[in-house]
Amino acid sequence: MSQPFRLNKEGLINRNKKISFTFNGKKLFGYEGDTIASALIANGIHLVGRSFKYHRPRGFFGAGVEEPNAKLQVEFNGHSEPNVNATEMELVEGLSATSQNCWPSVNFDVGAINNFLKMFFPAGFYYKTFMWPKSFWYKIYEPFIRKAAGLGVASIEKDKERYEHKFEYCDLLVTGSGPSGLASAYAAAKNGAKVILAEDKPRFGGTLLTDDVSIDNLSGKDWAEKIISELKSMPNVTVKNRSQVFGYYDHNMLVMFERVSDHLEKKSKFTPRQRLWYIRAKETILSTGSIERPIVFGNNDTPGIFLSAAAKEYMKVYGVLVGKKPLIFTNNDSAYETALEFKKNNVEPIILDTREEHSSELIDEAKSKGIDIRFSHGVIVANGYKKVKSAKIGKLNKDKNSFEKIETVDCDCICVSGFWTPSVHLASQSGNKLKYEEKIDAFIPDKKKQHETSVGAANGSFTLEESLKHGFENGSNLSAKITETKKEISIPNVNEKKYGAHDKFWCMPLPKNENPKRFVDFQNDVSVSDIEIALREGYRSIEHVKRYTTLGMATDQGRTSNLNGLQLVSNIENKIVPEVGHTTFRPPFTPITIGTIVGREVGMEYMPTRKTPMHEWHEKNNAVFVDAGAWKRPRYYKQGSETLFEASKREAKNVRENVGICDVTTLGKIDIKGPDVAEFLNRVYTNAWMKLPVGKARYGLMLREDGIVMDDGTTTRISENHYHMTTTTAQAANVLSHLEYYLQIVWPELNVNVVSTTEQWAGAAIAGPKSREMLSKLYPDLDVSNEALPFMGYKESEFFGVPSRIFRISFSGELAYEINVKSDHGMFMWEKMMEVGKEFGNQPYGTEALSTLRIEMGHVAGPELDGRTIPSDVSLNGLVSKKKDFIGKNSLGREAFNVESRQKIVGLIPIDRKSSIPEGSHIVQDQNAKLPNPKLGHVSSSCWSVENNNPFSLAIMKDGKNMIGKKFFAVSPLKNKSIEVEVISSHYVDPEGKRVRS
């Protein structure tokens, strides 16, 4: 197996290590250090994909992040990834790459018919064509377009890889290891600053790897190696390759994407695939370099057409020729270096220079080497369908808009250079308004908005001498401000070739009667004529032109197309580019994986899991858990083949008939201390709190300032200045913040302290008619009679030697108690209760039974206190004091809260006494009414009443208090159910509340 386009010696690849891979099923090989792109080109393969809209054959265009075409579906390490940039992905053993957006194959693609129908696919085609009829969109047009267009296919397999997040701080972050980046990092490191140097590519050095320069008598590459190894040896420096800083966010936070192990054949189980770094930098050096832009000409998207610097990089870094009969098409001197490199490797290029005959150091050198240079020339149109075969070239007249002579020359590749565009993405993201620099026909950073400094090519300085000087100076000055140390650094001697001025020429004219596609944006198939149409149709703002034509969108974000697009708009509009402005640069600079963004926060690690001290017991006893915020709560304890419905019915019935225990550890608990607690509670709760005696609990209702119920719960006075508040599980954190807000900001004069003790106490409720008997066995020395421990009473006593708190409070509506012990004793308490409770028929019950018990009692909870209800809506207006002021009181007088037909809680039972009413059902008068059917209310909670053995629901209904006895329909379109119901009181069981006091 030979590689026809691999050079014998050139390149930085490891020729001792062959790597085999497949492309579209074909077995190929490359070398360690190759990208997929360089390995394919070495094998003579250029046709790798089909374009987005016209399905035109596409090949490689660049050699790195700028690549608009070569996006492949790549399978490696057991996963499949779409839209992988072939010019960036390093070759690994066994990798398999396939072309996207083509069917049945990249060689014969049915979709290419679009190319021949291209007159029917102008800008805005989809907007115009598929508008009508409206109903066709979802079923016919959209699926068809989705199938025809698009990039790769996302895997539906679970991603088994590990991704990580890392937080880091530094004095100076340097983004890019070209000459200016290296110089900055070096100077700052010498000053003792904490430096992070990030390089996107696997190799450090940027253009030093490919430019024919010397620094202090070392080649660019050797100098870069020397600096990097010195930086690596310094403890205050972190040097990272394969790491791209892709986003500049507020307050100098930058985010970096590190490809940790995609290039490794073997890795340990714990090595992440990729890592996201959040870096808070005091100062940032943006040394992101520049990207070559093309000149626009006919069929300029044909495979075999490259950016000239990419062609040079393939030779110098990978030892690969992009062609053996190259045309170099340029408006500046930099492409001459590519030509000289071809020449050095015994390939004869022809240079077409749009400038008139003149001389410069590089031109003279090319001439002296005998290279065929044709001034005032350019490529008009490339010939060849799947690969360039020849080109029609023209000699331009002085006006550069017509031709003196046109001829056709054979070639197998065209290397194009339309000068350089600084990569200003990060600067722009930082808030820097860019300015247009006439001299280079591109935008560069203007006044800084954050602590960012652009240096080198990213700042529009294209000479090595200037880049190094700026790098050293800025690195030194910025770090000296932080470390207060300034070491002298001598700026090295530089040997580089002097470039002449470039030609402000960016689009080749067309001869009369010729109309080939001239692409501005390859990835989105946006041609010159598309932009002309958009402007003709009245689009003026560059942002609108972008959205109408899709210029500069998609994964390459217009890296090679934006400026040419702007030039085109400004020419047609007769404006200058700065007036047209530029579109917004948004992170990420290049696509990053979703896995990296998510990091370790997947599955169990998505959020913390809160377990009660009794969790293990629940697990051992077949509890089925339910998530309550971060808590795991037993939903029911499964016996045999019981269903949820059967188990919860059994558990609830047992509470009503005997006794049950429930883990209530998750309830929010707030410890409150201070001489002003009573006054504070009096302001926080709607009911009166000034006279609560020590050793008593009280139920309280909390409102927001707008009068809506926020939370409910009990608060117990433990001692003179010490209270214990409980909140619902869901609102625990909000209530604490709420209390802190009032104590710190509104009433700082109140001497009160609050602290969360939710995790400090384990809680168990004992509920049911036999709970007192059970309690007396648990506390044999304590008087637990109704007189000694009445409803809302409180006692402290030892629970088999362990300190405990006993509250006589009830959520189930039964005679009930809640016992709290320190968390460490939770399991002991629970096991003891199970042991002692046996003789009373005690069974544990879960949240499902708990809900059943509270619903049939008409006790409200989260579904009723849904942020839309005021106290009277949920029949709790008895708790609202008329005498004192409290949070939210003034809002209760609002007109809408006091209208006669105000919503109110009611109970619902199905007429057939059998059909369960789905929660969320709407209550309507007529189930067959024309839509929209007027909604009279909604079902908030549903259960199977164990007391009455039929379904029962709570609902919030308009004019609820006057609806008792009436019949309606509860309809649930989601469950496709409509159930006839009768409205009854919300207190279905024990409306007088006798049991809790018994």
Add this chain to the structure above:
Amino acid sequence: MLYIKCPYCGLRAQKEFSYGGDATVKRPNINEEVSSEDWDNFVYMRKSPRGKHIELWQHIAGCRQWIKVQRDTATHEIFQTAKVTEEIR
């Protein structure tokens, strides 16, 4: 992600804080008569300025103190932070 200087703990990432709205709103005194207009203004009416804004943040994952932050709502620049008992001007 903003970088907020808690007056008690120092510079901390935004992740540790929760937002609490306009810090210049003053709750009408408890136990005092208030017109419904004043009350409605307090409960509902908030300015949404472009530019400098004094707002409340709570350092929930830190010292749990509510603090004042003067921030530019357009650029996110933070000019000053202070304890709630201190004035920002």
